[in-house]
Amino acid sequence: MTEVPESKYTFADVETARELERLRRIEQVFDPGSRRRLEVAGIARGFRCLEVGAGAGSIAAWMAECVGAEGEVVAVDLNVQFLDAARMPGVRIVEGDLREIELVPEQFDAVHARYVLVHNPDYGKLLEVMLRVLRPGGCLILEEPDFTAARGVQGADLNAFDRVNRAIVAMFEAGGKDPGLGLKLPAALADRGLVLELVENEVPLCRGGHPVADVMSRSAIQLREKYLATGCIDEADLAGYARFAADPSAWGIYYGTVGVIARKPRVLSG
Ligand SMILES: C[S@@+](CC[C@H](N)C(=O)[O-])C[C@H]1O[C@@H](n2cnc3c(N)ncnc32)[C@H](O)[C@@H]1O
Numbered sequence: 001m002t003e004v005p006e007s008k009y010t011f012a013d014v015e016t017a018r019e020l021e022r023l024r025r026i027e028q029v030f031d032p033g034s035r036r037r038l039e040v041a042g043i044a045r046g047f048r049c050l051e052v053g054a055g056a057g058s059i060a061a062w063m064a065e066c067v068g069a070e071g072e073v074v075a076v077d078l079n080v081q082f083l084d085a086a087r088m089p090g091v092r093i094v095e096g097d098l099r100e101i102e103l104v105p106e107q108f109d110a111v112h113a114r115y116v117l118v119h120n121p122d123y124g125k126l127l128e129v130m131l132r133v134l135r136p137g138g139c140l141i142l143e144e145p146d147f148t149a150a151r152g153v154q155g156a157d158l159n160a161f162d163r164v165n166r167a168i169v170a171m172f173e174a175g176g177k178d179p180g181l182g183l184k185l186p187a188a189l190a191d192r193g194l195v196l197e198l199v200e201n202e203v204p205l206c207r208g209g210h211p212v213a214d215v216m217s218r219s220a221i222q223l224r225e226k227y228l229a230t231g232c233i234d235e236a237d238l239a240g241y242a243r244f245a246a247d248p249s250a251w252g253i254y255y256g257t258v259g260v261i262a263r264k265p266r267v268l269s270g
Pocket of ligand 1 (some may be wrong): 052
């Protein structure tokens with residue numbers, strides 16, 4: 001397998017208009033689950049919230065509606081090109097790497113990130129910052145993928161589907177990133193002294209045309225060169241993966257999402 005030097009954000013350097021569409025699709029598919037978890041975590045009027053890796057901004061905008069004028073929402077992203085301030089009243093947008101921007105310790109009641117840590121080889125450093133800026137008694141809500149869950153069930157292009165899934169895992173590993181990060185989060189948070197209030201692992205079994213299949217098909221277009229550079233697949237596999245993702249008679253698991261709600265105790269131990 002060819003080593004891909006990949007420490008920067010996985011989707012850096014991809015085509016911009018397509019990336020906005022892909023992010024909006026992710027929001028359509030996954031926002032209901034994220035909102036539910038944020039509600040379980042107790043988001044309410046007056047809350048101060050941090051949205052890490054805000055992407056196209058729908059969750060930050062929704063948080064601002066929930067917390068009202070008496071609350072506060074800060075949306076951080078490495079690249080804020082998809083965050084339209086006019087569509088996000090009440091949200092303070094900050095461009096930068098979470099590890100490098102200045103944030104006051106213990107200022108937030110809730111910190112949320114979805115599909116962000118997996119793109120960072122040193123995700124532990126991001127967790128450190130998240131914990132530092134969370135007030136004692138506040139909640140961390142994380143949703144991260146497990147790409148190791150992927151497997152085909154049936155379909156004319158089953159072998160191509162499975163090979164591309166192996167390439168996805170290889171791409172993350174070659175960049176020093178953990179393709180199964182979601183699975184590690186509950187233990188990582190418990191080890192840091194947080195109290196786990198919810199642990200979920202959603203692993204949708206999808207037929208071609210399912211919204212999750214569509215998201216992954218879009219990712220395969222954006223990351224084509226990186227998938228090919230793993231040496232696990234060729235162009236024909238990518239074409240087979242696209243057909244599989246569009247074929248209603250093809251069934252498979254594309255990835256799982258682990259959702260965790262963890263509370264920072266008033267006195268942090270460990
Ligand atoms: C896959 S997108 C997910 C966007 C959004 N959270 C969602 O689920 O709709 C990951 C986002 O995290 C941002 N990101 C990744 N690492 C980051 C870091 N260290 N600091 C700030 N933002 C980061 C990327 O720029 C990108 O916008």
